[in-house]
Amino acid sequence: MEVNSIENGIVIDHIRAGSGLKLLSHLGIDTRTDTVALIMNATSGKHGRKDIIKIENLLDVDLTALGLLDCGATVNFIEHGKLVRKIKLSLPERVVGVIRCKNPRCVTSVEPAIPHVFLLVDPDTEEYRCEYCDESVRVNER
Numbered sequence: 300m301e302v303n304s305i306e307n308g309i310v311i312d313h314i315r316a317g318s319g320l321k322l323l324s325h326l327g328i329d330t331r332t333d334t335v336a337l338i339m340n341a342t343s344g345k346h347g348r349k350d351i352i353k354i355e356n357l358l359d360v361d362l363t364a365l366g367l368l369d370c371g372a373t374v375n376f377i378e379h380g381k382l383v384r385k386i387k388l389s390l391p392e393r394v395v396g397v398i399r400c401k402n403p404r405c406v407t408s409v410e411p412a413i414p415h416v417f418l419l420v421d422p423d424t425e426e427y428r429c430e431y432c433d434e435s436v437r438v439n440e441r
């Protein structure tokens with residue numbers, strides 16, 4: 300499947316097959332107005348199958364949230380038809396306001412104004428711990 304390249308915007312490549320839709324919903328894209336292409340199950344030499352997202356006229360994305368959702372993806376920034384920056388996503392060390400603590404006794408459950416802060420404890424299992432109560436979360440189980 301071929302989709303025209305974009306002049307200005309971002310291309311998120313090497314997304315784990317089946318995760319593209321989840322990433323798209325977390326990016327806060329307005330699908331009524333933004334020009335977006337989601338390619339699902341594209342063939343990929345290295346990984347077998349992958350998803351690809353192309354978004355026109357958007358250069359500001361939350362790389363922390365994206366890294367959390369799919370740490371194997373790459374983000375390509377395109378300006379005037381040229382690749383100007385390529386970022387390989389990784390699991391963020393500290394995550395604010397993306398993962399929510401499920402512990403009902405945690406201060407973040409009681410006080411809505413307190414941000415949910417999670418710290419990476421184990422990159423292999425993708426395990427994070429709440430900064431306040433030590434509740435642990437494995438991000439791929441969300």
Ligand SMILES: [Zn+2]
Nearest residue numbers: 400405429432
């Ligand atoms: Zn907590």
